[in-house]
Amino acid sequence: MDDSVSRRRWLTALGATGAAGLAGCTGGDGGQSTTTTSTTAAEETTESGMTETTATTTEQASVSGKVKLGVLQPTSGDLKYYGQQALWGFYSGLAHKAGTDPIGDASTGKKTVTVGDVDYELVVRDTQFSAKKAQSLATDLVMNEEVDMLFGCASSGAASRVIKTVAKQAQVPYMVGPAASAGITSSSETCGNMVFRASENTAMDARSGGKYVANQSDVSKVYLFGADYSFGKAVVNNYEQVLKDEGVEIVGKKFVPQGYSEWKGLLDNAQSAGAEGIVGGFTVATLPKLFTSFLNGSYDYRVFGGFATQITNSVVGQTLQKALGKPLTKEKLSKTGLGPFTTRYHWNQYDNDINSQFVDTYTSTYGVVPDLFTSGTFTAASAIVQAVNAGGSTQSADIAEALRGMTVTETPKGKNAYTFQKYNNQARSAMTVANPVPTTDEWADSWKAAIMPSEPLATIGAEEATIPKSGVDCSL
Template structure:
């Protein structure tokens, strides 16, 4: 611990010596502070919590934990940041037996879990790596946070790790940034870098194996966005599908927002593809799906089940192409799916998830979405680490997180476990088809299609890159 403290002090001194030029973008913009306080009862999870590594007494710890929170809360992808915040707020609220913070404003918000006060200093990354770096620097240097949480962009998370986390030796809970490399590459993984959120390798290892073993697809063309997330999707699917005996007949990376899809989809058809994978966000997926539906291609599209905003756009496209109302039979004819889901509200039936769905829907007017289980678990894990360690110090929280099985998660009790070899939490995954949104969920999902009941649940161990894999280049 002494070495870490010295390193951090030296880093802070070096940053201070750079002056204002070295912190361009750290002042203004996100500096206006709004404050929200939520207070819970003094009772926390009492008794014993069993983890894979240890069984520890839960303690009600008096003190303050200051967390710098980095999420996009403006721009085209602000919903990514919103649902990430809402999941995190819901996790702390569950641990504190209180209502979650509402809204997604920047500023300082506080939540009490027993005698521990969590001070959340929220900043808007605008989904940009440069912005995330400057904000993280400011949070560590000027706000003196105990730890960092966030980044929806994998590029932003990578930048924060390399330039702030490893330099300042400050614990960082990544999420929901999903590139598998974050916790599998030696340049970014580390003993202070944790992630509860699911990643692209988990998508591929669950969805890819399902497609290879449960469908008649034997030849696949891979498409991905030309940056860290898209490359991670393609690379992980390529590895998994090859291992399962599926032939990769081509792969292509395109810029985010690419809209000219007919030629590329024709190329996949001419290559003999029986299925394609699309590693994209909402900036690209709707145009791909539109071209696919209008082109009458005879191959299947699979990959990850997207967030509500993508499903809303794709649902509208399907209604135009197939007519209203959508039916299961119409959707089956499109050859869209099956899709892996990291989490959606209707994939897990347990007491914690049921309460999570109720409180989240009441607070935010929508059901929990793709990123929310991972960020709920991130908050739950931090609160558990404080309780188990009996400390509010960042280094002690990090020590308690290593190897932890998280007790309270939307995937059930003990639903996530941080692997000791890379600090990535493993959890189960599901595979589902798109189906018409039922009347029960229409008002709070606000998209014409939703995930079906799970076609399959893939266990946490099977969905995770193992320690001895060629893809795992992390050793803590």
């Protein structure tokens, strides 16, 4: 389908019904800033990487023009750090391709990064972690700013709404991230030819973590807990499927509201059910209370799940210090039954030149080390630049075409470490498993949490960590 024709039809319909009628468009953010970053470095030399077939993606350096990106992230509120690290990762990916320093803030407004002869103009908007706000802003970005492509959303609910109401209707390419619900790229309601995601998802968490529990531990019975919304349900449902497939018995599952605090009874139920391990699909709103009850109880099972962001690890670290006393030690932590945990990405999990440079520039620019979401959003930016160069075009349809099946050559997980699957446009990449350990002196100032991931205990390959074609309700 010609994306420009489709978009004109969508805009015509939108104009006829009124912006509020379709999406409640409210216009742009206030207090915006404008930042421009450019480089005079030589254009990139040709690089190639294998796709999922035998084709190669070759970067070229002859294209010129402008790509306008509408960027949607939460930059205010309690979870603004999610948006900040997503933006910082994306800015770092653009800076890596440009050979310059990344944009140094996470404010809304217009910013430009020049890579070769192409200007990447970013129009950044604050979603406030709201699906309604994200839909309204996406509508404005497409209708009034006339962006070539959308990027963002930390909330899976927001990303899904933008896909259904804006991206699909207007046929605008949308690079989702870091929203992690597996359904975004595995459900027919949201997957699509114009919907891409480099960021890792909850199915990758479960497939890697579940395989580790099943094959490299003595756990044979698991009780599943999760928050009663899209993220928690995705974690639990994916773990349930993977663990069953690996021969692990699910002895119970329970969804609870965010911030749930009455954990003793539920943890006792898991003990009574014979659980040898439990999985917790929660964020910072719930994990500290769960861990406090677990540490204060006397349970025979272990706690598994995913390594979270710095803000969650900071609170969990404080919880552990209260329960175990200061200073935390490896010996104390090893006796708690916490972990090992899966990580989508943390700064110390990958040893390669790109990651080393990423950690150095990110830390010097933002004062913290790269976190959970940053490799996925770095790769999103790297992929967009690669698609422009490979397709020799700044047109949105050409960028989308180049992204399909692309192996991204430059990523924090290494060269050619992410590949967009042709059957659902989700990038696959390796995952690691690590134990919680006390934060070392080397990272104390830039991590700011009492615990951090250990060196990788295991790496689960990209093919094992990714939902196969047979497991998705998506046909592209």
